[in-house]
Amino acid sequence: MNPALDSKVQNSVRPDSSWPSLIQVGAKEVFQIMLQSELTDLPDAESQTVTGEVSAMVGLAGALCGVMSIRCGEHTAEKMAGRMLGSVGKVDPNDVPDAIAEICNMVAGNFKSKVTQLAENCLLSVPTVVRGEDYEMLAVSDGEQITVGLAYEGAPVWFCLAVHS
Amino acid sequence: MKRPRILIVDDSSVMRKIVERSLRQAGLELGDIVEAGNGIEALAAVKAGAFDLILSDINMPAMDGLEFLRQLGTVEGGKGTPVVMITTEGSESRVVEALSIGAKGYIRKPFTPDQIKERVTPLLEVLR
Numbered sequence: 001m002n003p004a005l006d007s008k009v010q011n012s013v014r015p016d017s018s019w020p021s022l023i024q025v026g027a028k029e030v031f032q033i034m035l036q037s038e039l040t041d042l043p044d045a046e047s048q049t050v051t052g053e054v055s056a057m058v059g060l061a062g063a064l065c066g067v068m069s070i071r072c073g074e075h076t077a078e079k080m081a082g083r084m085l086g087s088v089g090k091v092d093p094n095d096v097p098d099a100i101a102e103i104c105n106m107v108a109g110n111f112k113s114k115v116t117q118l119a120e121n122c123l124l125s126v127p128t129v130v131r132g133e134d135y136e137m138l139a140v141s142d143g144e145q146i147t148v149g150l151a152y153e154g155a156p157v158w159f160c161l162a163v164h165s
Numbered sequence: 166m167k168r169p170r171i172l173i174v175d176d177s178s179v180m181r182k183i184v185e186r187s188l189r190q191a192g193l194e195l196g197d198i199v200e201a202g203n204g205i206e207a208l209a210a211v212k213a214g215a216f217d218l219i220l221s222d223i224n225m226p227a228m229d230g231l232e233f234l235r236q237l238g239t240v241e242g243g244k245g246t247p248v249v250m251i252t253t254e255g256s257e258s259r260v261v262e263a264l265s266i267g268a269k270g271y272i273r274k275p276f277t278p279d280q281i282k283e284r285v286t287p288l289l290e291v292l293r
Contacts, residue, residue, distance in 0.1 A: 033275035098179040109253030
């Protein structure tokens with residue numbers, strides 16, 4: 001194991017009932033500051049299936065082991081990237097995955113900073129991006145998954161935290 | 166005033182563009198702006214020509230921002246260059262570590278152009 005993580009693992013943290021709202025607040029702050037846009041509530045989020053062609057993931061290690069991910073449709077991802085870059089007209093396609101990865105990274109970091117026990121005891125990986133719709137994220141059998149659905153300009157954007165036990 | 170030559174180090178090309186845009190929005194008079202995708206590329210850029218200011222991410226592949234900071238002083242043209250770290254890390258200890266090995270300040274992502282201006286302006290004032 002990475003020696004830098006040894007002491008952090010000792011202070012293992014489990015999810016609690018406040019985490020969904022902390023993820024939601026963290027995501028909204030990132031969109032307000034970096035995109036100058038509002039994420040709004042997604043009606044009937046609980047009954048919807050998490051789908052979308054663009055996903056970004058950031059690993060968490062230490063007191064919390066898991067993955068924070070963001071997932072949305074291609075068109076929504078393009079709009080988010082364009083807004084983030086202040087682009088007028090069509091955004092460079094190469095910038096789309098990079099922008100979504102960076103949003104995921106900031107949401108994970110912002111969430112982490114809101115959980116006192118995690119701020120000092122959890123490290124983030126560099127982000128990974130997956131494109132394509134035909135896959136499903138499954139929580140490990142003994143883990144937990146928190147899913148928060150929000151809307152960006154009316155389209156769903158999903159934030160998921162999969163926690164390993 | 167000399168127009169400052171600035172190096173932006175981040176593995177995200179989008180974030181490099183946003184940092185550059187934020188510097189321009191801050192109304193600062195800027196010289197060359199050079200980009201690097203990790204610490205190794207950043208050290209090579211410094212060897213090729215000194216900078217007046219470096220803005221660097223911490224969490225990067227190949228060589229992270231803290232290792233880059235450690236090695237910067239050993240590279241010709243690197244010693245004494247002010248470095249501001251840009252990080253998503255909520256960890257005070259990583260920020261303290263960066264400051265202890267020579268960073269002049271840090272900016273937490275997400276950030277506003279005003280926050281960039283606030284950190285960068287005093288470091289560029291000395292060039293006047």
